[in-house]
Amino acid sequence: MSVAELGALFLHFAALSLLAIGGAMGTVPEMHRYLVDERGWMSYLQFVDAIALAQAAPGPNVLFVTLLGWQAAGGLGALAATIGVMLPSSLLCFAANRFQIAHREARLVRAIRRGLSPIAIGLTLSAGWVIAVANDVNWKLALLTVGAALFFLFSRRNPLWLIALGACAGAFGLV
Structure with missing residues (x-):
């Protein structure tokens, strides 16, 4: 895999990181579209197997991202995908937490907290659907x-x- 393709993998996963409301599992359908359908870096079964293996392993739920990166491009792909998913969302969470602490009682903060739950549920259900149809x-x-x-x-x-x-x-x- 070329440096440009590794950069594209990193940037795509970084963008998905900012959409991963409720966790990285919510972005599984888009990861599938990108890695399997658009790029052809792995087959449908390789994609689903990587997720299943990561879910069976002890540790954080986001481990599947590392396995997807590994499957797509080896060790550098694993690093690019993992950093891509972790860095932007971690920085956003840090900033959002600081804002939430400073404006805890604001109507906007309360509305955002209430609105994120149904979004997280919908994203998680869509990820489950992508995994389920593989069988x-x-x-x-x-x-x-x-x-x-x-x-x-x-x-x-x-x-x-x-x-x-x-x-x-x-x-x-x-x-």
């Missing part, structure tokens, strides 16, 4: 997904029970 959808998986969503919405039980149930269903070939 061959069948009625068993759809039922399992709906059941898991209802479990999380209406239960206060530990999510590890659901993970264990899914592992058992997979081990016995039910899904």
Whole structure:
């Protein structure tokens, strides 16, 4: 990968960083469009596998960005993508926090806080959709997904029970 392409990777992820309301997962659809569809630096399955591997690993949720950069351009790509996602949003968060502390009771600050939650939820759902359509959808998986969503919405039980149930269903070939 050329220096210009590494720069393009960095700048694209830096721009996405400023749109990542609620976390980097909200920008997964755009990362997919850029890395898979536009640039062709990886396949659809490589993209989804990188996200799945990073989510399974301990550590921060944003680890998938490093794996996507690695998949696209090796070590320098991992560095460019990670710094691109982390630096702008970190600087913006620092500045926004300073502003919020200084103007805590302002109507604008309260309105922004209330407005960001639905945006974060929508972005996260769109990321889930991009990841979900990578799999061959069948009625068993759809039922399992709906059941898991209802479990999380209406239960206060530990999510590890659901993970264990899914592992058992997979081990016995039910899904």
